[in-house]
Amino acid sequence: MIAAGVRSLVQMGLLAGALTPSLHAQQTTPQSAADSAKARAAQNLQAVNVSVTRDAARSPFELPFAVSTAPLSARPALRRTGVSDLLLGVPGVQVQDRANPSQDQRIALRGFGARSAFGVRGVRVLRDGVPLSLPDGQTPTDWLDLETVEQVDVVRGTAAALYGNAAGGVINMRSRAPSSAPLSAQLRLWDGGGLQRANAQLSGTQADTTGRWQRAAWLLSATRTAGNGPRTWSRLDASSLFARGLATIAGTRWEVQGTHYDAPRAENTGALTAAELSRDPRLPDSLNITRRSRKAARQSQVALLAERDVAGGTLRASLFGATRTLDNPLPFAIVAVDRQVVGGGVHGAWRLPNTPWPVRLGAGVDAQAQADERSNFENCAAVAPSAPPTVQCPVSRVERGATRLEQQERASSVGGYGRVEVEAPHGLFASAALRYDQVAFRVTDRFITATNLNDSGNRTLGAVSPMLGLTWRARPLWSLYANLSTAFETPTVTELTNQADGAAGLNAQLEPQRTRTVEIGTQAVLWQHIRADVALFRAAVLDELVPFDVPNQPGRRAFRNAGRSTRTGAETSVRGEWRAVDIGAAYTWSKFRFDRYDVGTVSFAGKRIPGVPEQYLQAFSTLRARGLWSTVEYTAASRASANDAGTIYGAGYSVWNWRAGYDVPAVGGVRMQPTVSLENAFDRRYASSLVVNATRNRYFEPGLPRRVSFLMSLSWE
Secondary structure, eight states: OHHHHHHHHHHHTOSOOOSSOOTTOOOOOOSSHHHHHHHHHHOOGGGOOBOTTSSSOBOGGGOSSEEEEOOOTTSOSOOOSSTHHHHTTOTTEEEEOOSOTTSOOEEEETTBTTTOSSSBOSEEEEETTEEOSOTTSOBOOTTOOGGGEEEEEEEESOOHHHHOSOSSEEEEEEEOOOOSSSOEEEEEEEEETTEEEEEEEEEEEEOOSSSSOSEEEEEEEEEEEEEEOSSTTOEEEEEEEEEEEEEEETTEEEEEEEEEEEEEEEEOOOOBOHHHHHHOTTOOOHHHHHTTOEEEEEEEEEEEEEEEEETTEEEEEEEEEEEEEEEEEETTEEEEEEEEEEEEEEEEEEEESSOSSOEEEEEEEEEEEEEEEEEEEEEOTTOOTTOOTTSOOOTTOOSEEEEEEEEEEEEEEEEEEEEEEEEETTTEEEEEEEEEEEEEEEEEEOOOOSSSOOOOEEEEEEEEEEEEEEEEEEETTEEEEEEEEEEEEOOOHHHHHOOTTOOOSOOTTOOOEEEEEEEEEEEEEETTTEEEEEEEEEEEEEEEEEEEEOTTSTTOEEEEEEEEEEEEEEEEEEEEEOSSEEEEEEEEEEEEEEEEOEETTEEOTTOBOTTOOSEEEEEEEEEEETTEEEEEEEEEEOOEEOSTTSOOEEOOEEEEEEEEEEOEEEETTEEEEEEEEEESTTOOOOEEEEOTTOSTTOOEEEOOOOEEEEEEEEEEO
């Protein structure tokens, strides 16, 4: 019975995955629903490993925290235009699709991240173990090539002791492995809702004929997305290129990755009032049009990774560098940023020999540095000739007016951690981890006049983050765990420099938030085909970072600290896979409250933390028969507060999506999969995202209206 359960679990693919994967350990992902079903039946025991502890590959039943793998293979023909397509069905995770090409989708993990004005906050994001998050904790996601993501692993909570500067957890995206054939090709064409998307991939593996390497493989992906989005003023024009090479040379496994992203136009359609949302969710914020709010972004990143087995353990190292340019006209100003980022890390994991009980050790160091050249200019688009004299716009009516801010912003982070685990008799695993992080900020003011004094300054923030964990593997396919952990999360550079009074420099009053969490949970495989997990947690947060719109400065956000807040939650998921059927559901209950929070003479104690629904449910089902398949997806959320006072709410909603396709039998080595999809099938009008503490009553970012789209996938090997 146990052996049958293990075989079934391997077939389900539920234990495959790693947040810090061994290089070359991945298998090529099948590109059709039929091949996905075959692959589940063909997997072997080597797939039953995870390494989310930054340790050697482990069974997830030995880990003392909540770990999930997104069910990508169970939901074929994903659109892949945003991270929301990939993370459906993961408990504790809410992705707010803002239907706005100028704004990244907002990821909230246990509610952390719901405050983000742009990018991802409160969650560490990695790709193949390489940090995508900046040293200040912010993660822009617009440039990510999602077409080549094979697997997404999520650690919910308890991440700071291993990864640093995040309260919500960790998301790691694992790239698709190159084809094992000498050459294979794939083409995906997608059209729907005014947007068109094309992706072409080439990959292959070369045999060693010279004796200089043991294995070499490569992958190249090019993507183009263009068109007018579903709302007025939501045009997107973007291209990206992703390359990956792998080789084993003299016992060392090497990997190099490179990404280039260019989006010359991504229009910012803005948020709506409740009346506008009710009237027509396709409406834009009229001010965003008159001020021509949009962005042009370009980003490049290169990463080098190496891994080697040494002295009874494994040593991993990474080195990466990135550049980003941004031109971002907003209603209150035109923001221009020129960014450079470098970083790297070294991590090791060992198992001690000759000990009475098995002992595992892990240690590592991470370092990053970020330098931004930032300038703010008057936005002179559509400024009337009778504008007040404080608006410094030239008579020529050009868009970019007088300089308002010019400064260099630097952020650097250094963190080191150590971890020890003892495996006691009777399936008990006790572990402890400790991490120290130091994040330094420095601003050099380069716009100094008689009326604009020098606002240069620096701040250094640091913390020690311990974690204790205990796991009882009561059965081979059932375990219970408990942990006590802390998290440290700094404000980002933008949050520190966006001050409510408009001053340059760093906000000396804004403090990092610190979180202390107690969590218990269980996971099990039931009846050989169903995996279930439950996690219960309570987190106390000191100095929670809260956003608010600056009055009379549309689009400008500042931040303040709430004294104390408490987050109590429950997360559960059930997933089953059979040869012809995949089903899954994830339910999250969140009771998040301010305990002590005063703004002036007003107390918000007892109010809900805004931006997060108390109940959130996602479910999916896929049926397969003779090459045909059909997937139904369902998302439901209760209402959520949009402001600290709890006087404005976004209504609850439920949305249905449907996709169906056919795996055409291969002809001459070419396979074809046509797909049709219907999103928001009942055309529900709802706010999929809330702008917390917005001005002008523009709290609501509408979800996508009903949309029919078509996808054609061609592959050859």
